[in-house]
Amino acid sequence: MSAEAVRQPAAAPIVDVRNVRKVYRRDAEQITVLDGINLQVPPGEFVALMGPSGSGKTTLLNLIAGIDRPTSGEVVVAGTDVGRLSESELARWRSHNVGFIFQFYNLIPVLTAQENVELPLLLTSLSKKERRERALTALKVVGLADRAGHYPRQLSGGQEQRVAIARAFVADPGVLVADEPTGDLDAKSAEEILALMESLNRDFGKTIVMVTHDPRAAERAHTQKHLEKGVLKA
């Protein structure tokens, strides 16, 4: 979609986090994880969220991805205030707007690479044939078309993450969220994954928000945001 969006300089941010607070309650204790966060990500951007453990970067990512809700403030992604959606609306919204890349790939072990990639398409109105074709195309993009029938246990870590990336973009969401995508990989595989993400951003116009510890990974992003104790540093 977003090739055009990139060309529009004044485009509204695809991710708009406004004055967000997130407080967890543990017994009587309240823990403020995010405090007054404001973050605008224009379409086609590649952002790295950095910061020490416990700084709240994964929590912020979860809010943007619509799998968690802010205690106060607004998270508007792709034009929708995700905090206002019901549980089932939110599930439907995620399937159309967000692609997930996890640190440990999170492929379903009993499904083949192609079936894993096909999963998000089960939530669309595509026919079985169309689903299969699109899944294969996505696998081609990540260079694993020849592994379509393999199960996750038959793939290397790097290959698993590439299948997971294919799964993340197969339904053509505007935003990809990645939580330490290279955290479990060796240097060479990490490099391949980062190159793939760069290509998705550059060639397919995907907006990427990536949480990472790894400075080399962060360098690939256009912008880096640093979180510390729940507050964004410039």
Place this chain on the structure above:
Amino acid sequence: MPLPISYNVRNVRTRWQVSLLAVIGIGLVVTVFVALMAMRTGFTLALRATGEPGNAMVVQRGSASELTSWVPLDHRNKIVVDQRVAVGSNGRPLASPEIVVVGAMPRRSDHLPTNVTIRGVTPSAFEVRGGIEIKEGRTFQPGLDEVIVGKRIADRIQGLDLGATIPIQRHNWKIVGIFTSRGGAFESEIWGDLDTMAGPFRRQGGSNSLAVRLKDASTLESFDRWIRDDPEMQLQAVQERKYYEDQAGGLSATLLFLVGFVSLTMGVGAVFGAMNTMYAIVAARTREIGTLRALGFSRRSILFSFVMESVILALAGGLFGCLLAFPINGFSTASGQTPSFSEVAFAFQITPDILARGLVFATAMGFFGGLLPALRGAKLPITSALREA
């Protein structure tokens, strides 16, 4: 669109070790259920197969069985000439007066004595009762001390062999034939000539019962009313098939209660077993649940998927249980708990209906066993599910 069922089937297959205990647990319950149902069906069928739809049994009012009933000769003569009674090929009424006694005989299996029904009949019994077939030897000769023996009881009682002589009421009777009666209760009886048996059995001047064929089965009610309205006769007419079915009533109901009670208590145990397994499965797949929810699958599809998986497990158990129960199909046994206190032999009957009920029962166990674990899985917050190792 929900998650495909193949996903559940593959999970069951991949984690078969975890699933095995639940499958076996549910399977054994289904085995017991099918076996008990087969027993009840076999017993009911044995008694239901006894009797022709157009036949009426004339017995004494208030008698619990033929043993305690008495139809005097003069009443019999009055009844058989009624116009509603059919006439046989020889021009005589199709009516079969019968005397019934019970004798104790040793079982082949444990040599312990059990009660066997001995029935004295006239040659017209074969035409009236219908379905009697001599399988070996020949039928008895009126006037001679000869008997024929039902196939089922011949298999169960010591000494009931073709050509052998057996003592009944201080009289020796020669076995000249073995007969069947379409699986009915007569196959658990010994038959001989009425007039020859009346003396030694002290059953002269009448019969215990009178079976008559009606020209038209729908006249049974008026036939019964006519008999009841006669102040001299303390008799009634009952449809033959119903008469024997009612004899089964007590035991059949007891068996049904037993099926229900045993299946329910064991079923509750199996449901807890399945629940335990499903909780373990949900716990092992927590991160997977988080991933699926993040991808956009709703809580409802997660709930449905895990209930489905539990039902698949239970159905596998159900099939296993049916297979395990199958060898008892046709296995013969007997019950002495009949109103005439004598053995009625019957075969365990596993019918498609029983197997279907067994599978439905398994499905129900799977559903209830899977519901709470599936709810737990569906309710997990995505963020904490994703954090699970």
